[in-house]
Amino acid sequence: MRLTRCPIALPLAVGQTVALAEDAANHLVRVMRLREGDACVLFNGDGHDYTAVVVGLGKREVTLRIDAAQPVHNESPLAITLLQGIARGEKMDLILQKATELGVNAIIPVNAERTEVKLDAARAEKRIAHWRSVVASACGQSGRARIPAIAAPQALAAAAASLPAQTLRLTLDPEGEHRLAGLSAAPAHGVVIAIGPEGGWSPRDRQVLAEAGFQGLQLGPRILRTETAGLAAIAALQARLGDL
Numbered sequence: 001m002r003l004t005r006c007p008i009a010l011p012l013a014v015g016q017t018v019a020l021a022e023d024a025a026n027h028l029v030r031v032m033r034l035r036e037g038d039a040c041v042l043f044n045g046d047g048h049d050y051t052a053v054v055v056g057l058g059k060r061e062v063t064l065r066i067d068a069a070q071p072v073h074n075e076s077p078l079a080i081t082l083l084q085g086i087a088r089g090e091k092m093d094l095i096l097q098k099a100t101e102l103g104v105n106a107i108i109p110v111n112a113e114r115t116e117v118k119l120d121a122a123r124a125e126k127r128i129a130h131w132r133s134v135v136a137s138a139c140g141q142s143g144r145a146r147i148p149a150i151a152a153p154q155a156l157a158a159a160a161a162s163l164p165a166q167t168l169r170l171t172l173d174p175e176g177e178h179r180l181a182g183l184s185a186a187p188a189h190g191v192v193i194a195i196g197p198e199g200g201w202s203p204r205d206r207q208v209l210a211e212a213g214f215q216g217l218q219l220g221p222r223i224l225r226t227e228t229a230g231l232a233a234i235a236a237l238q239a240r241l242g243d244l
Helices: 022-031 089-101 121-142 156-161 203-211 226-241
Strands: 005-007 017-020 039-043 048-057 062-071 080-085 106-111 168-172 191-195 215-218
Touching (some): 005 121, 022 062, 080 089, 080 226, 089 106, 089 121, 089 226, 106 156, 156 203, 168 203, 168 226, 191 226
Parallel strands (some): 005 039, 080 106, 080 191, 168 191, 168 215
Antiparallel strands (some): 017 062, 039 048, 048 062
């Protein structure tokens, strides 16, 4: 039987007793119906699953004892970074959730000229916390023990300038110069796929991407929505160069 997996932002070790915060405790007790003596799996992003047993139930917390640790080897050999134009609400959540399930390594939310969501500092902080929760939950569901990094929202030019120098940089373009069939080996330093916001990349955005070394990748003749484009690109790259 597959055990319930729960993310926890704490160092973990065999023999340790940990108390889960209220949100995680509520999920285990009210949603998953765990009781004292039941087992579950904790993970904190260090590449291990920690088998734990419920040893205490309180009104606002659950206490668990960690009995074993197992390394998890299910990360893709292809390191994919998704540079994603910020989308509205549930669309962004869907992108983050499914990109995590498909094995993305890191996500950089960017503000482009046509980005419809404008975040001030306070809203940005709340959105980042929410996005990280979405990604951690997706790791729990998909069995990943490495949690993709999510950068703070930033301008497209700043994000492009901060990328490692030797990454393969691609953006979807029905008239792009590259096709999947021409990608014959996984790039040693990973790949960055840039996906525009709901309004698409503006001409100025495209210039910024071109100057930063991004090249067009064809996935077919049709224009995809932002919530479809990144997921299709990640799945295609994983199928061609990764582990799908």
